[in-house]
Structures are given as C-alpha cells and as structure tokens.
Amino acid sequence: MPEQLQTLLAFDYGVKKIGVAMGNTLLRQASPLEIIDTDVKVRRFERIDALVRTWQPDRLVVGLPLTPDGGEQLATRQARRFANQLRERTGRPVELVDERGSSIQAQQWTGNAPDDAVAAAIILQRYFDSLPP
Numbered sequence: 001m002p003e004q005l006q007t008l009l010a011f012d013y014g015v016k017k018i019g020v021a022m023g024n025t026l027l028r029q030a031s032p033l034e035i036i037d038t039d040v041k042v043r044r045f046e047r048i049d050a051l052v053r054t055w056q057p058d059r060l061v062v063g064l065p066l067t068p069d070g071g072e073q074l075a076t077r078q079a080r081r082f083a084n085q086l087r088e089r090t091g092r093p094v095e096l097v098d099e100r101g102s103s104i105q106a107q108q109w110t111g112n113a114p115d116d117a118v119a120a121a122i123i124l125q126r127y128f129d130s131l132p133p
Helices: 041-055 074-090 102-110 116-130
Strands: 007-012 018-024 031-036 059-064 094-098
Touching (some): 018 116, 031 116, 059 074, 059 116, 074 094
Parallel strands (some): 059 094
Antiparallel strands (some): 007 018
C-alpha cells in the first residue's frame, strides 16, 4: 500500500534567523522557501503560523545542531525548545534531524548569498533520504 502523501515544512533554527523549506513525500525533494529574519519571538511565530496556514503541513522537521562528535550544546537545547514550541503551537508532529554540516553545505551552494532557507532544504532532504523506499 503506497504511503500517504504528506507535506512537510522544515526549519533551520537560529537565534537571529530561521530558514524554512518545504517538500512532500511524493516527490521527496526539498525546496528552500524563505528566511524569517527577525529575532522578535512574536513576529517569528506570526510568520510560522501564516506558513502553516498556507501550506497545511502534515509534519514539521527541525534541524538539530549537534557537536562534531554528536554531543549536545547550547544550540541543540535551543533547537529542541523551538521544536517543542512548534509542536505545542501547531499540534503537528515534529521530527528532529541531525543538521551537522548543513550550513557549510548551504554556503558552498549559495556563495555569499543568505543560505538559511537552503540549509533548511538540506535538513529536509536528509529527512526524505532517511525514509524507507
């Protein structure tokens, strides 16, 4: 029986900016969507709420910034807190995905252009690539 089509939004969480990407389980290809460029929490969640209303995702994905050896750090705890806030606000399941190296990979793709949405797309693509065929 084929897997049900699901739309996903992914987030590359940062204290100053949040990259956003989207994709679906049919195509399994992530696309950069936008960068939420404010550190005002209320404004960030207003924009996230608008994106959720627009795209109606079935689940959300958040990049988990681990240390090179897989350990936790301050950014890891911040991303987990953000994921919990998303789960509470949207009522949707949230998956955490190891984001190690995604920002470096995004910088290689974009050069000096803003890369947060590309990093979110890399994180979402990793999620899709981890799904069974």
